[in-house]
Amino acid sequence: MRPRNVVLALAAATGLAAASLSISLAAVPPPQSGSLTKYDVTGTYVSGLSSGGFMANQLHVAYSSVFQGAGIFSAGAYDCAQNHLNTALLACMDTFQARKTPAELEQLTRTRASAGSVDPPQNLSGDPVWLFHGSADDTVDRAVNDDLATYYRDFGARVVYDNTTAAGHAWISPIGPNACGTSTSPYVNRCGTTDPVKEMLTHLFGRVNPAASAVSGRLVQFDQNTHAPGGNAAAISMGREGFAYVPRSCETGPCKLMVTLHGCYQYFGLIGNALLDKAYLNEYADTNNMIVLYPQATTMTGNPRGCWDWWGYQSARYPLKTGPQMTAVVNMVRALSGGTPTTPPTTTTTTPPTSQCVTASNYAHTVAGRAYANLGQTYALGSNQPLGLWNTFTTSAIRQTSPNHWVKC
Numbered sequence: 001m002r003p004r005n006v007v008l009a010l011a012a013a014t015g016l017a018a019a020s021l022s023i024s025l026a027a028v029p030p031p032q033s034g035s036l037t038k039y040d041v042t043g044t045y046v047s048g049l050s051s052g053g054f055m056a057n058q059l060h061v062a063y064s065s066v067f068q069g070a071g072i073f074s075a076g077a078y079d080c081a082q083n084h085l086n087t088a089l090l091a092c093m094d095t096f097q098a099r100k101t102p103a104e105l106e107q108l109t110r111t112r113a114s115a116g117s118v119d120p121p122q123n124l125s126g127d128p129v130w131l132f133h134g135s136a137d138d139t140v141d142r143a144v145n146d147d148l149a150t151y152y153r154d155f156g157a158r159v160v161y162d163n164t165t166a167a168g169h170a171w172i173s174p175i176g177p178n179a180c181g182t183s184t185s186p187y188v189n190r191c192g193t194t195d196p197v198k199e200m201l202t203h204l205f206g207r208v209n210p211a212a213s214a215v216s217g218r219l220v221q222f223d224q225n226t227h228a229p230g231g232n233a234a235a236i237s238m239g240r241e242g243f244a245y246v247p248r249s250c251e252t253g254p255c256k257l258m259v260t261l262h263g264c265y266q267y268f269g270l271i272g273n274a275l276l277d278k279a280y281l282n283e284y285a286d287t288n289n290m291i292v293l294y295p296q297a298t299t300m301t302g303n304p305r306g307c308w309d310w311w312g313y314q315s316a317r318y319p320l321k322t323g324p325q326m327t328a329v330v331n332m333v334r335a336l337s338g339g340t341p342t343t344p345p346t347t348t349t350t351t352p353p354t355s356q357c358v359t360a361s362n363y364a365h366t367v368a369g370r371a372y373a374n375l376g377q378t379y380a381l382g383s384n385q386p387l388g389l390w391n392t393f394t395t396s397a398i399r400q401t402s403p404n405h406w407v408k409c
Contacts, residue, residue: 052261054310064123081311125156134167186274
């Protein structure tokens with residue numbers, strides 16, 4: 001990502017940038033209202049793009065006893081962001097700031113596993129992992145993706161890494177509506193005759209049958225509140241509706257389960273059925289006995305782009321088994337496979353009370369995730385109030401009024 005892209009990313013991450021997005025006219029079956037019911041699930045996998053890719057890795061690592069493999073488009077290693085927005089933007093998307101090395105993140109994983117907050121990383125050994133980073137992708141730097149490959153390989157996963165396709169920042173599909181090198185809504189690109197979805201599924205499953213020419217299963221629209229901690233999906237930046245594509249063969253026989261997580265600016269409430277229709281997963285689902293679960297994030301204060309929580313905008317527990325979004329997605333998986341739902345502790349916050357002001361340099365505020373920089377100026381996170389020049393000499397006093405929302409004192 002070049003400097004101008006960082007400015008745009010900083011603005012977008014705090015709600016200052018708008019996207020030109022269109023609603024897809026989808027050929028995917030019309031959704032049928034229903035609930036997630038038990039199927040004969042023989043194996044569970046996870047895939048995702050960008051924030052959904054980071055989330056896919058978090059799920060695979062934290063719940064390695066549940067997920068048998070992962071397919072990830074354009075993301076970095078486990079907990080790269082370290083609960084800081086600036087680290088996420090400037091170290092884990094771009095590489096202007098130093099980030100934790102794969103070895104350091106591997107040790108962090110082992111430490112958390114010893115405490116029981118994630119599953120033992122030994123479970124990752126032998127798991128199939130398919131990674132993709134387009135050479136025209138300047139949203140997430142290739143070095144960050146390289147770290148993810150190293151992280152997985154060091155834990156013994158069987159990694160296939162495609163980093164030579166001239167693709168932009170997107171999910172790559174043979175029926176994608178966008179040109180290969182673009183990074184625009186709905187972030188589903190077509191790169192000639194290549195079929196990365198087939199390559200991903202082949203690596204994860206061992207072999208796949210050709211995709212169906214037309215889908216014939218059901219698209220179930222379900223209430224995500226049922227699976228969210230406290231019964232409130234909106235409180236953890238998840239939409240009311242989630243979707244599951246169920247082939248006819250899975251109604252009566254064994255099936256695999258693929259959890260697919262969208263990227264920022266790619267949730268259903270913004271782009272409609274575009275990802276569900278064009279990801280080219282349902283076509284393979286019909287011929288390979290695979291249910292596809294499409295959970296949905298949405299916007300909230302501190303998350304105007306509808307990203308999955310991979311830097312801590314909603315909870316400091318975001319990469320752990322008790323992370324609210326992690327819990328919700330795993331509850332969906334367990335509903336489909338007959339497991340027992342997880343009930344984590346009520347979300348708490350360790351941020352200062354609203355009456356407590358924090359005085360620091362504007363540079364320190366941005367490093368701590370209380371503010372962001374744009375064109376040499378500093379702005380309070382959430383409220384976007386101007387704080388002055390971005391440097392170590394100019395100081396500001398700000399206080400937090402709600403999660404990721406700071407105002408001047």
